[in-house]
Amino acid sequence: MKLYDFVLAPNPRRVRMFMAEKGLEIPSVQINLRQGEQFEAQFKQDNPGMIVPALLLDDGTLLTETMAICRYLDALHPTPALFGSTPKEQALVEMWSRRAELEGLAGAAEALRNAAPRFVNRAIPGPRDYAQIPALVERGKARVQAFFDDLENGLSGQAWLAGEHFSVADITAFVVVEFAVNIEEQPAARHVHIARWRAAVAARPSAAA
Amino acid sequence: MKLYDFVLAPNPRRVRMFMAEKGLEIPSVQINLRQGEQFEAQFKQDNPGMIVPALLLDDGTLLTETMAICRYLDALHPTPALFGSTPKEQALVEMWSRRAELEGLAGAAEALRNAAPRFVNRAIPGPRDYAQIPALVERGKARVQAFFDDLENGLSGQAWLAGEHFSVADITAFVVVEFAVNIEEQPAARHVHIARWRAAVAARPSAAA
Known part of the structure; x- marks a missing residue:
């Protein structure tokens, strides 16, 4: 797995907090949105939506949308429950x-x-x-x-x-x-x-x- | 349970389709948004968000947001899976x-x-x-x-x-x-x-x- 991240943006922060609550570490790449790195050719090819956060799975699937990434991590690591129990x-x-x-x-x-x-x-x-x-x-x-x-x-x-x-x-x-x-x-x-x-x-x- | 519904609006339709896929029937009340029934005093008291769909639970909790209602119904009736399996x-x-x-x-x-x-x-x-x-x-x-x-x-x-x-x-x-x-x-x-x-x-x- 590889997480496309940018330390100053709010949505990637949600994913990072979620991972920290679960005790997860995932290799990440910083995409500096302030310097327009999301528009660079390689990133555009890897991630046509040109957005972070995005999670690249080992089978090549690219998950975008903060909550989709969190749901994926939650399904793999259900504890502690962060989506509710009852x-x-x-x-x-x-x-x-x-x-x-x-x-x-x-x-x-x-x-x-x-x-x-x-x-x-x-x-x-x-x-x-x-x-x-x-x-x-x-x-x-x-x-x-x-x-x-x-x-x-x-x-x-x-x-x-x-x-x-x-x-x-x-x-x-x-x-x-x-x-x-x-x-x-x-x-x-x-x-x-x-x-x-x-x-x-x-x-x-x-x-x- | 009671579902606040309006037959012509898109979000309540999502809930109705979800229920139909699950084979669920829930007593519902039509709130005619075209005639401004969401602004009437009683509805406003029951549902301060003044929106449909909304699901009133038996303990008095009011669930708003289409996907929150669907998640609730899914947790109670997991089959067929409509939120994915893996x-x-x-x-x-x-x-x-x-x-x-x-x-x-x-x-x-x-x-x-x-x-x-x-x-x-x-x-x-x-x-x-x-x-x-x-x-x-x-x-x-x-x-x-x-x-x-x-x-x-x-x-x-x-x-x-x-x-x-x-x-x-x-x-x-x-x-x-x-x-x-x-x-x-x-x-x-x-x-x-x-x-x-x-x-x-x-x-x-x-x-x-």
Whole structure:
């Protein structure tokens, strides 16, 4: 196996935290997205989607999509459970993972990629160019703040997003909160549950991954 | 259990097809989104996210997010496997489900909700208002066409998206293709693998769900 990684991007960080929680080490290659290494011919040939993270399996299959990589690693190494154990817990992990992605991470990406000069014509990652749409900057920030309100609500009265056990939903939500620094959005003082939970995630060794 | 459903919306259709493949029947309530029933006080109280599909469990937990509902039902009724069996198949199901959602379904929703008068200030579903952004209409259509190209590629040389077995990824991709009629986008004549696969999905009894 070989992991295509970039240390400064949020989605690869999710995979690295997941691996750290499982105690896994996988040889990795850094693709420096800031220097445009994803556009280089060799990488494009290996990974036509031109995105990281991506996991190359020994049979030549290339897995893209953060959660597909995490599911693969989970199927091979089920302990500790990071996708939930009971049916209800599994569903709540999936629900919160989606909310963190579709509202939080998508909003933050929207705000960043439609504003920063380095993303001109690269408003969406991947092989195709998409023009920046300035109206998405404010909308993205509003979506991130809306996600913080939902997150605060979800964490009220319980240690972790899916209940008693730390899960991949906590990883994604934590990465959203950390990544939102890049769009100058952070949880507010009223988000007391987020503050408590964030400190608890940050104290886990995987947070350094 | 009680399923909040709306027969004309794409995400509830994914859940209904999933249930039909599993042979499950769950009492459901229609929430007519075209008539604004999601904004009515009772529904808002039961489901603060104001979205369908949503599954109310007997203990009062409300599951939102299509894939969270499907994961829950799958954990209770694992046969037939619709999330893949081997680690690799599970990963490919997740990868293609995400592509179908994040590129196909998101693109189609973007094109529809930023254009149609009934979605003024409702460019994103849920409890918060978001203004329409006209530039997203063309971008959404372009993303759907990009997804069709990826889908064609993914189906080349294999029966189903994750390989030999029908999965939830096929359900989502099929619903995208069918739903794209609403934004006047359809696969092209060159998409021969999509045409063959689409006919095969349409022939399954679940396609009528």
